[in-house]
Amino acid sequence: MAHFKPEFNAREGPPSDWDDMKYLAFEPPLEFFTKPPKHLPAYFSTRMGTRPRRDPDVLPTSRDISPWDAAQIKEAADTIRTYCFPIFKHIKQPLSYHDLHSYWDSTDLWEFGVQNLWNVLQHLYWETQRELPDICSEVRVHVEEWVGVLLENLRCRESLLKWDEDEDGDDILGAFQPEDLKDLDGLDMYWLPLFIQLLDVLNVLW
Structure with a gap:
């Protein structure tokens, strides 16, 4: 079982305008998974470095993946937040699929799908950006006092x-x-x- 996998509820299946073959057609090439930059932390897969990366040289020949709907994406994001919250203070807007290597290892990217995890990362980023102004306003008075002394x-x-x-x-x-x-x-x-x-x-x- 992958390290970050949430306990999803039973679903009706993928959205009606998608099918598994169409999803897989838009996944990155095999070398994206077999030749990852192993120096990157894979924060979510390793649970903030407490577990090893899993980047096997040989991956299963078949993949059984369906596109996640909005509820599944949010559920995965909420689960990740429970054990990787500190990293969200530094999360940057993802710009390409290569940014995913900083958060997941090859095993998770292969098993859950790059497009699904891309949507999870985007959700986490924008959720953090939405919450940041409110959090900043709550501590502003304390920070201003500290800055005044500094x-x-x-x-x-x-x-x-x-x-x-x-x-x-x-x-x-x-x-x-x-x-x-x-x-x-x-x-x-x-x-x-x-x-x-x-x-x-x-x-x-x-």
Whole structure:
């Protein structure tokens, strides 16, 4: 059994305008599964690195896959969230099927289907984006208080103003030293949109 497989309820079958052969016709070529980038973490298949990747050189010759409907996609996404929640703070919008290798190993991609898991990843990404503004608003008052204290330090102010996304990456907290962040209690780049807003205000004031 695959590591992340949810306990799906009985279904009526695939949508009426699909069939299994049509689904398989749009799957990637075999080498997508047999030659994966094994250095990638496969977060969901390995349950955040607590289990090994499974990338066999030889895969079963037959595949029995049906396209998942919206309820199945959501159920899979909800199940994944129960044991991989920390990774959603850093999830980026998937742009190609190759992005799936960061989240699933070859066994899961082959068994459940690249197109199905692509839809699950897209669902997880957009669900996270939808929830992020509300979460940020809840902690904004606490972060602003912390930032106010932090910016009393001249070195921190200068570091923040020198931070450049193109040169320094998209983690604005990299502008600070570890000792500057010790009071954040685990706050990390999940709150990036909030820090970007505060930087915009800082640039206006200074």
